[in-house]
Amino acid sequence: MSQAEQRGARANVLDPAQLVRIEAVHRGFLFQHLYTVQCLLSAALLSIKSVNVESDEDVEVQFEGRRIYVQVKHRKESLAWNDIEDAVTRFGELRAAHKRGERSGEPAFLIVSNAAPNGPLAAKIAATDWPTDIRVDWPLADPDTRILPSPQASLLEVAKAAGQMAEDLPFATLAPETLVWKLAGLVSLAATGEYEHLDHTFETAKLPSLFEQLVVQLQDLPLPPSPYRVQEHEPDLSTGERVRLIVGYSGAGKTSWLAQSAQHALGDLVYIDIADTPGAALANTVAREVAGRVFEAGHRLGEIFLPGASGREVLQILSRRLAEQGQVVTVALDNVHQPSADDLMGVIQSARDMRFVLLGRPEGEVPALEAVLGVTRETLLGWAPDTVAAAAHEEDCQGDAADCQRLIELTGGLPLFVLNAISVAKSDYDGSLKRLCADLARSAHTREVAQDLILGRVFDRLPQPVASVAELLSLCDAPLTREEIRSYVAAAGGPDQVVFERALRHLVSQGLLQVFANDRIKLHDAARAVGKGRILLRGAEGVKARQEALRGVVQKSLLESWHPAKLSLFLRLTGEVGRLDVLVEMATEELFHEMGVWPEVEAYLVQGAQDDAVHPDQRIKALDGLAFADIKAGSDRAASWLDQMDALITAHDLGAEERLRVGMKRMSLLARKGDRRGAMRLVRDLTPVVKDLPSGHQRVFEYNVACAELVLGDADAAAKRVQPLIREYYELIGLSPEMVIGNNAPDLSRMLKKGTDVDDVKHLADALDVLAKARDAQGQPSPFARIHALKFYDLARAPDSLFRVGQDLVDQFISKRDFDGALNMMETIVLPQLRQWKLADYMITVRSQYAVVLAYCGRFSEGEDEMARLEPYEAGLPSRVREELQSQRELIAQLRAFGPPPKWVPPPGMLESLARRFGKEERIRDTPSQYARRKIGRNERCPCGSGRKFKHCHGRGD
Numbered sequence: 001m002s003q004a005e006q007r008g009a010r011a012n013v014l015d016p017a018q019l020v021r022i023e024a025v026h027r028g029f030l031f032q033h034l035y036t037v038q039c040l041l042s043a044a045l046l047s048i049k050s051v052n053v054e055s056d057e058d059v060e061v062q063f064e065g066r067r068i069y070v071q072v073k074h075r076k077e078s079l080a081w082n083d084i085e086d087a088v089t090r091f092g093e094l095r096a097a098h099k100r101g102e103r104s105g106e107p108a109f110l111i112v113s114n115a116a117p118n119g120p121l122a123a124k125i126a127a128t129d130w131p132t133d134i135r136v137d138w139p140l141a142d143p144d145t146r147i148l149p150s151p152q153a154s155l156l157e158v159a160k161a162a163g164q165m166a167e168d169l170p171f172a173t174l175a176p177e178t179l180v181w182k183l184a185g186l187v188s189l190a191a192t193g194e195y196e197h198l199d200h201t202f203e204t205a206k207l208p209s210l211f212e213q214l215v216v217q218l219q220d221l222p223l224p225p226s227p228y229r230v231q232e233h234e235p236d237l238s239t240g241e242r243v244r245l246i247v248g249y250s251g252a253g254k255t256s257w258l259a260q261s262a263q264h265a266l267g268d269l270v271y272i273d274i275a276d277t278p279g280a281a282l283a284n285t286v287a288r289e290v291a292g293r294v295f296e297a298g299h300r301l302g303e304i305f306l307p308g309a310s311g312r313e314v315l316q317i318l319s320r321r322l323a324e325q326g327q328v329v330t331v332a333l334d335n336v337h338q339p340s341a342d343d344l345m346g347v348i349q350s351a352r353d354m355r356f357v358l359l360g361r362p363e364g365e366v367p368a369l370e371a372v373l374g375v376t377r378e379t380l381l382g383w384a385p386d387t388v389a390a391a392a393h394e395e396d397c398q399g400d401a402a403d404c405q406r407l408i409e410l411t412g413g414l415p416l417f418v419l420n421a422i423s424v425a426k427s428d429y430d431g432s433l434k435r436l437c438a439d440l441a442r443s444a445h446t447r448e449v450a451q452d453l454i455l456g457r458v459f460d461r462l463p464q465p466v467a468s469v470a471e472l473l474s475l476c477d478a479p480l481t482r483e484e485i486r487s488y489v490a491a492a493g494g495p496d497q498v499v500f501e502r503a504l505r506h507l508v509s510q511g512l513l514q515v516f517a518n519d520r521i522k523l524h525d526a527a528r529a530v531g532k533g534r535i536l537l538r539g540a541e542g543v544k545a546r547q548e549a550l551r552g553v554v555q556k557s558l559l560e561s562w563h564p565a566k567l568s569l570f571l572r573l574t575g576e577v578g579r580l581d582v583l584v585e586m587a588t589e590e591l592f593h594e595m596g597v598w599p600e601v602e603a604y605l606v607q608g609a610q611d612d613a614v615h616p617d618q619r620i621k622a623l624d625g626l627a628f629a630d631i632k633a634g635s636d637r638a639a640s641w642l643d644q645m646d647a648l649i650t651a652h653d654l655g656a657e658e659r660l661r662v663g664m665k666r667m668s669l670l671a672r673k674g675d676r677r678g679a680m681r682l683v684r685d686l687t688p689v690v691k692d693l694p695s696g697h698q699r700v701f702e703y704n705v706a707c708a709e710l711v712l713g714d715a716d717a718a719a720k721r722v723q724p725l726i727r728e729y730y731e732l733i734g735l736s737p738e739m740v741i742g743n744n745a746p747d748l749s750r751m752l753k754k755g756t757d758v759d760d761v762k763h764l765a766d767a768l769d770v771l772a773k774a775r776d777a778q779g780q781p782s783p784f785a786r787i788h789a790l791k792f793y794d795l796a797r798a799p800d801s802l803f804r805v806g807q808d809l810v811d812q813f814i815s816k817r818d819f820d821g822a823l824n825m826m827e828t829i830v831l832p833q834l835r836q837w838k839l840a841d842y843m844i845t846v847r848s849q850y851a852v853v854l855a856y857c858g859r860f861s862e863g864e865d866e867m868a869r870l871e872p873y874e875a876g877l878p879s880r881v882r883e884e885l886q887s888q889r890e891l892i893a894q895l896r897a898f899g900p901p902p903k904w905v906p907p908p909g910m911l912e913s914l915a916r917r918f919g920k921e922e923r924i925r926d927t928p929s930q931y932a933r934r935k936i937g938r939n940e941r942c943p944c945g946s947g948r949k950f951k952h953c954h955g956r957g958d
Contacts, residue, residue, distance in 0.1 A: 031074035032059065033187040034158045035112060037180055038149040040187075041165035043204040046148070051202045053190040061148060067105045068148065069094055070112055074155075078118035079138070084111050091134055109134040112151045114158075116140060179211065181263035186210075222514040222522075224260040225415075229391065232384040232413070237261035237330075237357065243348060243373055245336075245358045247366060248380035250526040251416035251451065254359045255514070257380060258332055268294050268329045273565060275335035275477070279343035283311025286331065286347050290318055290354070294329055313843075315350035323353035330355040337364030345372050382413020391418065392433060397425050399433030406437040410450040416526055417451045419511045420458045427461060455530045458510060465495040467534075469503040470512065473523040474531025475543075475550055475573075478565040482519045484557050491549035547577050575604030580618045584625035598629065609644065616652040620645055620661070627665050642666050656689045660697060663689075664704040671708035679708050699725055703763065706770050715777035722770045729764035732756070737788065745794035758796050765792035769805055781812060790829065799833065803842045806830040807849055817904035819856040826850050844870060844881060848888050860896040867892065 036059055039051050052060035059070040071087040073079060091109040098107045109131075116138045117125060125136055137146060139153045149165075152158035159180060166176035190200050202210070234257065235246065248254045262269045272289050274282060291314070322329050331351070336344060337360035344365070348356055360366050362377070370377055383391070385404040392399055399407070411417035425436040444450035459467055472492050473485070480488070482504070489500055504521065507513035512527040523531060535543060551573040558566050574582050583601050608614050609622040623645045630638035645662040648654065663686045670679040683705050690701045702725050710718040730736055734753025743751070752761075768789035775782040786809050793802040806829055813822035826849070834846050847866055854863035867889055874882055 030155055030184070031114060031158060032072035033184040033191070034155070034162055034180070035059070035072050035149070035151065036187045037162045037183045038158070038165060040183060040202055040207060041162060042149055043202075043207060048204055050204060053187055053200055053202070062105070065105050066108065067103070068108045068110055070110045070148070073111065073113040073115075075113060075115040077115065079113045079115045079121060079136075080118050081121045081124060083113075084121075084136070087111055088131075088134065091131070095133070107133065110148065111136045112148070113138050114151055114153050177263070222255050222259055222516050224256050224263070225511065228256065228260045229383060229387045229415070231257070231387075231415070232381045234380065235378045241355075241375075243356045243358070243375050245360070245366070245369060245373070245375045245377045246380065247360060247362045247377040249361055249412065249414060250529075251414040251524070252380040252382065252412075253415040254380060255334060256415065258334075258357065258359065262332075268327065269332060270294065270329065271332045271334065273334040275338055275565065277339060277565070277568070279339050282339055282343045283315060283347050283350065285311070286333070286351075287311045287314035287318060290315075290329065290331060290351075294318075294322070294327070312346055312350040315347065315354075316352075319351040319353040328355070330357060332357040332359065334359045336360040336369060337362075337366050339365065341365045341368035341372050344369060348373065382408065382411075383415060383418055384413075388413070388418055392422050392425075395422050395426050395431075397422055397431040397433055403433040403437060406441075407433055410437060410440050410444070410447065411454065412447050412451070414451070416511055416524060417454050421454045423510060424454060424457045424461075428457070451526070452530070455527060458512070459530055459534060462506070463503075465499045466503040466506045468494055469500060470507060470523065470527065471531045471535040472546060472550075473507075473513070473521075474528040474535060475546060476522065476554075476569065477525075477528065478554075478563070478569045479514075479516050479520040479522040480553070480557060480566075482521060484553050485521060488550050488553040491552065492546045544577055547573050551577060571601055571604075575601075575607075578608070578614070578618070580605065580608045580614070580622045584621040602626065602629065609641075616648055616654060617658075620648055620654065620658050623648070624661055624665075627662075631665060631668065638665070638669060642669070656693055657697065660686060660690055660693065660701065664701060667704060667708050671711040674712070676712050679712065683708070699728060699763065703767055703770070706767075706774075710770060710774055710777070713777075715774040719771055719774035719778065722767050722774070726764065726767045726771065729760055729767060732760045733764065737784065740788050740791060741784075743791075745791055748791060748795055761792050762796035762798050762801075765789045765796060765798065765801065765805075768792065769801070772805075772808070776812075783809075783812065786812065794829075794833070800842075802833055803830065803846060806833070807842075807846065810849060810853065814853065814856060817901055819853065819900065819903055822853045823857050826853050844885075848885055852888050852891060855892040855895040856900045858900060860892065863892050864896075 036051060036053055039048065039059070039061060042048075043051065048061055048063060050062045052062070054060070059072060061068045061070060069091060071084065071090075073083055075083060094103070094109070095107055097103045098105070111134070113136070116122075117136060121136075124130065135145065137148075137151055139151055143150065149161070152161050159177070162180045163176045166179045186202075190202070231253065235244075237258070238261075246254060246257070258271065262271070270290050272286060274285070277285050288311075331354050333344070333347075333356065336358040344358070358369065360369075362379070366377065369375070385401055385408065388404040388407055389399070389401070392404070407418060407421060411421055421436060421440075422433070425431060425433050429435040429439075440450050440453060444453050459470065462470060469489060472489055472494055476485075476488070486497060486500055489495070490497075494500065495503065504513060507523070508515060512524050514522050514524055516522070535546065551570060554566055554570045554573065558570060571583070583604055586601065605622040605625050609619050609626065611619070614622075623641045627638045627641040627645070630636075630641065642662050642665055645658070649658050649662065663682055667679050667682040667686075670682065686701065690698050702721055706718045706721040706725070709715075709721065732753075733756045735748065735751060739751060740748065766789075768785045772782050772786040772789060775785065786805060790802060790805050790809060793799075793805060806825065810822045810825050810830065813819070813825060830846060831850065834842060848870060851863040851866035854860075854866065867885070870885065874885060
């Protein structure tokens with residue numbers, strides 16, 4: 001056998017330490033579990049209906065009209081009568097149960113063993129009085145009478161046989177041995193009864209979905225190296241502790257340890273890399289990933305993702321559901337040294353019935369995690385000298401015990417650095433570990449320097465095309481598909497496809513490239529640091545060009561499959577290439593602020609705003625984005641950003657558009673503070689400025705002035721100013737108020753004028769909202785204005801405004817005692833939208849308002865239940881919101897005690913009267929419209945937008 005063949009053969013042999021750990025996990029029944037896995041993998045081929053697993057080595061295999069009861073025995077010596085005597089007795093009891101009709105089907109009995117019967121037992125089996133329905137099977141038994149899979153002589157052989165069966169399954173993204181060990185873990189749980197879903201039984205018809213579920217659960221883990229070598233005093237994954245903290249430096253093999261251990265772990269495991277996940281989005285990310293991995297689509301997920309539920313609430317519900325089902329779920333969070341310990345603590349406390357494995361470097365938030373969680377870190381210590389020696393021997397390198405120990409001291413024993421050091425020794429030192437260590441010791445005074453030198457040497461001797469690909473990959477810290485990486489490399493001027501594929505294989509062989517399921521790849525974090533250092537030598541313009549190429553690929557990838565890591569990468573790349581305009585545009589989108597990534601954008605905007613090298617126009621936009629966010633949040637810091645904008649305008653003599661931008665925001669701030677004189681002075685100062693600007697700027701200015709007037713208490717002026725603005729916006733988008741009646745957002749989207757700017761739709765909704773508020777202040781409610789604003793906010797995808805206006809409209813319905821209208825508005829518009837957008841800011845207020853509406857409709861218990869579900873949030877709410885919740889509870893109690901007031905019934909002709917009034921005030925043109933002029937059928941939806949039939953709404957008097 002050649003050396004290569006010998007190495008290949010060794011690669012298939014389990015590390016003895018690893019086998020010990022596997023046996024411990026599977027509780028001493030590993031041979032039985034692996035044999036059961038063989039039965040599962042061959043179930044379809046053998047026409048097996050189900051496989052039932054019991055403790056004490058029992059397996060029951062059910063065919064159509066037939067059952068085979070199996071006892072699995074693993075013995076170091078020959079199989080003896082006393083090994084199977086109890087089994088034969090048990091078989092007799094089962095035979096009798098079948099005769100009495102207590103069990104269905106024809107019974108047969110099988111004893112499976114890795115060892116052949118000894119002489120006395122063999123004679124007993126051959127005797128004429130041996131039961132004809134009991135068969136004993138071992139590796140060298142007669143195969144002609146065999147029905148179930150052949151037993152193997154050892155644990156390693158049965159694992160290999162099961163792996164060969166698994167190769168025939170169509171799961172290219174999951175290694176066969178991984179599927180085998182995960183199935184063995186499930187069999188172990190089924191045998192103990194801890195996995196309630198299985199109830200000890202695997203049904204053949206459900207096996208494909210079970211296999212697919214295992215693929216999904218492991219797809220985000222990098223594939224473990226082959227062979228996997230156990231580290232010194234390596235921790236077990238399954239210890240029973242709810243929270244574990246596993247610490248190791250970059251290159252220590254934390255994810256490799258997890259990926260290898262996950263193959264043998266009991267229960268479900270969900271891996272989530274939370275690097276660069278903003279704290280505000282952490283709970284939502286974990287909740288979404290756990291639900292997606294553990295529960296099948298349609299598995300009552302609507303009861304888990306309740307309308308408007310926050311990430312922490314969803315985690316609480318998920319946790320309870322898993323506990324009720326007896327399901328064991330371990331959530332592995334990688335890079336926990338980055339987010340704040342408080343955010344992680346919130347996630348862990350919310351999911352009390354889940355287990356957590358936290359992976360991180362010994363830096364950042366790790367000490368705080370130890371303190372707040374009360375856990376002790378477990379450190380990956382690296383390879384022991386024997387393991388280093390085995391790895392070196394496999395690469396035909398030479399070194400004695402002292403050399404291996406010296407290499408450990410220089411590298412920390414961390415697998416990535418040891419493997420690459422051995423690779424350098426083989427190529428540059430004729431395989432001598434002694435010479436390599438001596439050279440490293442002369443060049444490096446610390447372990448960290450030695451590690452950098454090793455990876456630097458590896459990069460130095462990479463073929464030029466391979467090094468080029470590695471340098472490009474160093475800019476990408478999120479796993480992308482092979483095709484996406486290929487597109488990026490091509491766009492950045494890298495090698496052609498053939499050379500690219502060859503480069504990837506080379507990097508994988510060096511342990512520098514992590515390969516994930518679904519053909520996704522990422523350069524190892526430690527290698528990325530070296531690669532980025534090398535690519536920086538190409539100059540700022542060269543780096544920027546490559547970042548632009550990667551940004552384009554990531555942007556396209558996000559459109560196809562959204563992921564927090566990819567979004568964070570896109571935002572960083574956008575900031576690093578100086579595209580502040582893109583970040584400003586995103587920063588002024590309402591939904592963007594609900595995604596939890598504003599802190600990352602804010603940092604780039606602050607940096608850009610203070611950088612004198614950035615063009616003044618870009619700095620103004622950055623400050624504008626910052627001011628927008630702080631005004632939205634009610635922060636006094638907005639004034640500081642506006643002062644800086646004024647200074648930039650003066651210093652660089654910027655134009656009217658910039659002066660208008662800062663002036664309108666300052667006007668809004670002054671109005672909120674009640675400074676009428678200051679706000680109106682700005683109106684006078686800006687009026688001549690805006691006359692020379694495009695009409696779009698003039699409309700925005702008029703709207704902002706109307707908002708200021710409304711805030712200052714001048715509702716008449718606001719209504720007068722905003723009405724012509726509404727007419728103008730209707731003209732721009734090609735609609736009229738009559739056309740909006742009876743049509744919702746999807747219908748209106750098809751009726752818009754071709755080329756309509758969605759911003760104009762949003763601005764029309766804003767203007768209608770101002771008019772509705774002004775009319776309320778005047779004591780002349782305008783319901784159509786608010787309903788139409790709601791539809792246009794929906795059309796413009798502006799959820800923040802949609803919920804605000806929706807709640808105002810519900811309050812308006814209630815004030816008119818139209819409780820059915822309020823309920824329909826809640827259940828057909830507001831709650832479905834909240835479920836879609838999941839805006840945390842509105843989750844409490846919308847649901848508490850819904851509880852009150854239920855009570856007004858006489859559904860008191862449902863309202864009280866909804867309020868009870870909000871109780872866990874109260875401790876963390878502002879006092880004002882807590883007081884509002886208490887008032888709502890008291891109101892619901894009063895409604896239950898005394899009953900709600902009589903419902904309002906519209907008088908005959910009310911709808912027509914409102915339509916005439918609305919048309920007089922806000923109509924654009926008198927052109928006949930098929931939408932407005934046709935007679936409304938009594939069974940059609942009411943044009944008011946409530947969602948009810950006309951005869952049950954405003955047509956009740958007809």
